[in-house]
Amino acid sequence: MSELKTRLTRSAQEALKYWNLDVAALELISRSENVVFKVTAKDGQAYALRIHRPGYNTREELQAELIWTDALNASGIATPAHVRTRNGEGYAKVSLEGSPHTHAVGMIEWVPGMLLYERIRTASDSEVDSFFHKLGALIARLHDQTERWQPPAGFTRRVWDANGLVGLDPLWGKFWEAPVLKSEESTLLFEVRAQLHKTLTDLEQNPETFGLIHADLHPRNVMIDGESLQAIDFDDCGFGWHYYDIAVAFNEFTGHPRTNALQESLLKGYRSVRPLAHAEVALPAFFMVRPLVSLGWISARPELASSKDIRPRIAPIIAAAERYLAG
DSSP states (O other): OOHHHHHHHHHHHHHHTTSOOOEEEEEEEEESSSEEEEEEETTSOEEEEEEOOTTTSOHHHHHHHHHHHHHHHHTTOOOOOBOOOTTSOSOEEEEOTTOSSEEEEEEEEOOOSEEHHHHHHTOOHHHHHHHHHHHHHHHHHHHHHHHHOOOOTTOOOEEESHHHHHSSSOTTOOGGGOTTOOHHHHHHHHHHHHHHHHHHHHSOOOTTTEEEEOSOOSGGGEEEETTEEEEOOOTTOEEEEHHHHHHHHHGGGTTOTTHHHHHHHHHHHHHTTSOOTTHHHHHHHHHHHHHHHHHHHHHTOHHHHTOGGGGGGHHHHHHHHHHHHHO
16 A cells, blocks of 8 residues: 555544444545545445545535535425434544645445446447436436525635636636646737627626536546446536536537437436527537636646646647637
């Protein structure tokens, strides 16, 4: 076991003291935005212990995520159920060895099945069409719930509006300053940023198209078990346009050989549940926004932004930006 993995495991073991669980096994699953361990109890029940990165979500924002996912479950939309500590709290606090920060730690029930992204990789065309139709319907059901639901006083989450997405200090970082960009590419992306900011600023915000959204519901954040899909990882949820959820869901498949068919399936699935006004006008902007926002996420992480592996991902973004500005 590596030294880092050993330190993380000790922190997870310390955090587990806040829950009433008789633990049989503890396994490090991922170390990305959050550190995730699979916890298996002696009765066979499995859980995910999430050690949240500091500086992204405040304690109030983490509590809001818990409140929303509880409300989704109550409405019949399955999401990973939060497990309270022995004191009834949503989160505990632990320190990681070598880190000056205190980390919030939460626990959710383990979600069975496999990632939709992995299932898509081995599926037939007709199956993939069906998956995208179901994904569109799932997104629409989330939006339906948030339009009907009234969050409690003090409910706080980030806002994915024009400034949050493509402002001068966007939530996921200044994509036009990504280290892998050439000077002329930075200039181009700053220009498309300005155009997108104007477009989004002029876009109406109303309950039919703007509200609480998942904001990261791509097929890597969807579990499939049998025929049902379930959204996971609400770490980025906040208030934004419904179009953005759709753009996020489709972003990795923009260059797919069957791009048009998959997009049509996604939108048909969405519209089988609720209407999507002005999609033909608004969606092109959000399909441009998502890869830029993702580049901003990378640019804020030097260990990723300086990687040579990132450079091949730049060309499609630049080409899309040029097409967008050309109209």
